[in-house]
Amino acid sequence: MSRTLSYREAMREAMHEALANDPRVFLMGEDVGRYGGTYAFSKGFLDEFGPERIRDTPLSELGFVGAAIGAALGGMRPIVEVMTVNFSLLALDQIVNTAALYRHMSGGQFSVPLVVRMTTGAGRQLAAQHSHSLEGWYAHIPGIKVLAPATIEDARGMLAPALADPDPVVIFEHAGLFNMEGDLPDTRDDLMVDIRSAKVRRIGTDVAIITHGGSLSKALAAAGQLAAEGISAEVVDLRVLRPLDTAAIVAAVAKCRRAVVVDEGWKSGSLAAEVMARIMENVFYELDAPVARVCSEEVPIPYAKHLEDAALPQPEKIVAAVKGLFA
Amino acid sequence: MNIDHHAPPPPAGPVPWQSDFAVGLLADMVRIRRMEEKSAELYGAGKIRGFLHLYIGEEAVAVGALHALSVEDNIVATYREHAHALVRGMAMSTIMAEMYGRREGCAHGRGGSMHLFDKATRLFGGNAIVGGGLPLAVGLALAAKMQNENRIAACFFGDGAVAEGAFHESLNLAALWKLPVLFCCENNLYGMGTALERSESQTDLCVKAASYNMPALRADGMDIVAVHETTKQAVQRVRESRGPVFVEYQTYRFRAHSMFDAELYRPKAEVEEWKTRGPIHTFSARLKAEGKLTEEQFLALDAAANAEVADAVAFAEAGTWEPVEDLLKDVHTPEGVAP
Ligand SMILES: Cc1ncc(C[n+]2csc(CCOP(=O)(O)OP(=O)(O)O)c2C)c(N)n1
Numbered sequence: 001m002s003r004t005l006s007y008r009e010a011m012r013e014a015m016h017e018a019l020a021n022d023p024r025v026f027l028m029g030e031d032v033g034r035y036g037g038t039y040a041f042s043k044g045f046l047d048e049f050g051p052e053r054i055r056d057t058p059l060s061e062l063g064f065v066g067a068a069i070g071a072a073l074g075g076m077r078p079i080v081e082v083m084t085v086n087f088s089l090l091a092l093d094q095i096v097n098t099a100a101l102y103r104h105m106s107g108g109q110f111s112v113p114l115v116v117r118m119t120t121g122a123g124r125q126l127a128a129q130h131s132h133s134l135e136g137w138y139a140h141i142p143g144i145k146v147l148a149p150a151t152i153e154d155a156r157g158m159l160a161p162a163l164a165d166p167d168p169v170v171i172f173e174h175a176g177l178f179n180m181e182g183d184l185p186d187t188r189d190d191l192m193v194d195i196r197s198a199k200v201r202r203i204g205t206d207v208a209i210i211t212h213g214g215s216l217s218k219a220l221a222a223a224g225q226l227a228a229e230g231i232s233a234e235v236v237d238l239r240v241l242r243p244l245d246t247a248a249i250v251a252a253v254a255k256c257r258r259a260v261v262v263d264e265g266w267k268s269g270s271l272a273a274e275v276m277a278r279i280m281e282n283v284f285y286e287l288d289a290p291v292a293r294v295c296s297e298e299v300p301i302p303y304a305k306h307l308e309d310a311a312l313p314q315p316e317k318i319v320a321a322v323k324g325l326f327a
Numbered sequence: 328m329n330i331d332h333h334a335p336p337p338p339a340g341p342v343p344w345q346s347d348f349a350v351g352l353l354a355d356m357v358r359i360r361r362m363e364e365k366s367a368e369l370y371g372a373g374k375i376r377g378f379l380h381l382y383i384g385e386e387a388v389a390v391g392a393l394h395a396l397s398v399e400d401n402i403v404a405t406y407r408e409h410a411h412a413l414v415r416g417m418a419m420s421t422i423m424a425e426m427y428g429r430r431e432g433c434a435h436g437r438g439g440s441m442h443l444f445d446k447a448t449r450l451f452g453g454n455a456i457v458g459g460g461l462p463l464a465v466g467l468a469l470a471a472k473m474q475n476e477n478r479i480a481a482c483f484f485g486d487g488a489v490a491e492g493a494f495h496e497s498l499n500l501a502a503l504w505k506l507p508v509l510f511c512c513e514n515n516l517y518g519m520g521t522a523l524e525r526s527e528s529q530t531d532l533c534v535k536a537a538s539y540n541m542p543a544l545r546a547d548g549m550d551i552v553a554v555h556e557t558t559k560q561a562v563q564r565v566r567e568s569r570g571p572v573f574v575e576y577q578t579y580r581f582r583a584h585s586m587f588d589a590e591l592y593r594p595k596a597e598v599e600e601w602k603t604r605g606p607i608h609t610f611s612a613r614l615k616a617e618g619k620l621t622e623e624q625f626l627a628l629d630a631a632a633n634a635e636v637a638d639a640v641a642f643a644e645a646g647t648w649e650p651v652e653d654l655l656k657d658v659h660t661p662e663g664v665a666p
């Protein structure tokens with residue numbers, strides 16, 4: 001038995017389940033309560049769980065993310081929603097200097113069992129200040145785990161293991177995915193997702209396209225086009241951006257002998273660069289061609305649709321990059 | 328606005344405490360002083376490295392304030408926190424070992440002077456980001472409230488932190504959500520080399536705090552009686568109202584900001600002037616005058632402090648190094664260990 005759900009509904013259901021099952025879990029963030037969540041992820045929660053557990057915060061990203069860390073240290077299991085990654089920059093100090101470091105800096109005395117969720121990505125003509133893809137920055141930091149659910153299954157199944165994790169977990173939800181629909185099994189046991197491993201979303205033999213988040217659907221679209229032209233692409237969804245599943249990357253590249261990395265972050269210093277480095281370190285001699293990548297152009301993301309489209313990874317760019325490996 | 332500007336009590340007024348209690352607090356101040364003096368010396372000798380921020384001159388604040396709190400309360404402190412760790416009950420030897428970078432330190436050498444943590448005494452750091460501890464204290468208080476615990480969170484920070492957004496966000500949150508936080512501002516007039524009036528448009532810190540709709544008290548931080556009595560009152564208000572209270576302790580650091588500071592920003596005479604108000608000699612003189620302390624007692628407690636320091640140094644000297652093979656330990660919580 002299965003049922004059809006949107007990404008938004010899947011995430012909402014996951015949060016609902018967590019709130020219903022564990023009294024230590026609570027949700028805090030800007031407009032999570034009365035407003036129902038910026039993206040309606042928490043619609044109806046306030047009525048059901050009350051204002052203590054569905055906690056509207058002031059516009060104080062640093063303050064309330066820090067408070068969530070303190071609450072986690074104090075025995076709670078907060079889910080803190082930062083409206084978008086763009087505003088998370090105001091909370092970066094608490095995430096990087098406190099949440100990520102406390103376990104180590106205290107010699108193992110204090111863990112921070114915190115989940116931070118935030119929207120990421122471009123593609124909706126929101127212009128430069130609302131279009132960042134900075135998950136690669138977060139993935140740079142030891143002490144936190146970084147997830148990027150790109151499917152309905154992961155939107156539904158990643159939150160529970162993230163909450164069960166004793167350390168801080170940051171979840172990036174790409175805004176382009178919220179209305180996407182997909183099927184889910186009915187039974188709870190089938191919903192749990194392993195938050196340690198990447199997942200192959202399409203099996204292929206000629207080229208490994210390695211991606212995550214909002215770029216997954218673009219990579220799959222490109223793989224479809226390539227298939228029509230006789231190139232069999234394997235699509236790997238990293239989905240755990242820290243720690244990276246190096247073995248999965250290596251396996252796909254070793255099999256296909258060619259690789260394209262697709263990442264909505266800017267090319268310089270990107271997560272794509274890290275994936276490429278791991279390929280060089282581990283499967284260099286298996287490669288039949290240099291590894292290619294498709295990233296965002298090195299420009300603040302523009303407003304006008306044609307310019308925004310041109311700045312971001314697109315299926316055509318991925319197809320072209322793949323074909324370049326066979327030239 | 329709810330500002331209770333308490334005039335500092337007259338310095339020679341009677342100490343409202345039993346002699347045992349008074350002498351105990353004096354002894355704690357002396358323990359801190361001796362530990363800090365030794366730390367400075369060990370820094371010179373290259374035994375302690377990194378940043379080292381001494382609390383000399385400010386002892387009355389940590390001792391007076393922490394003795395007004397319960398063992399169940401949560402404490403958050405800054406990088407100038409050796410005193411807080413010691414008064415909370417961390418062994419001096421553990422502190423010293425941490426400053427040496429030893430495995431026997433509270434963080435096995437991962438933290439050093441600025442990052443003293445102690446789960447047993449509920450000390451949540453040792454935070455070296457100015458203002459970084461304030462949101463944390465708010466969250467600890469939130470957790471206490473949500474779990475119906477009686478504990479409060481006490482957060483120590485300097486006057487410099489008042490300029491940070493974290494200060495304003497935290498006071499607002501704590502007052503808005505009625506959280507049991509005691510905000511303890513150690514106003515020693517300088518943030519590194521920047522005097523308060525060179526960084527704040529409003530130098531009355533109680534006015535700032537009171538604007539967030541919480542009681543704001545002020546105490547002479549050089550006078551342990553004023554510190555303790557004011558804090559007791561503040562703690563009681565936090566416990567009764569389950570809301571935040573702000574206390575400004577007016578104090579002064581006698582030493583440099585850290586070990587790298589030529590002290591170009593303040594006149595020597597100012598330092599000397601404040602030293603005449605030193606919390607240890609003024610308090611012991613008062614106790615003696617009131618017949619609550621004898622010179623022999625003072626010498627004995629000082630000797631005990633020096634002996635404790637000597638033991639702590641010996642412990643740190645004899646300490647071991649965390650094996651390099653364990654470098655990556657404690658980045659994440661090991662499998663199966665509850666947070
Ligand atoms: C966010 C941040 N900015 C700058 C510094 C560098 N710094 C360390 S201590 C300090 C002064 C802080 O002064 P104050 O809060 O008054 O505390 P005090 O040292 O006087 O106890 C500064 C600027 C820092 N650690 N963190």
Ligand SMILES: [Mg+2]
Pocket residue numbers: 485486487513514515516517518519
């Ligand atoms: Mg200061």
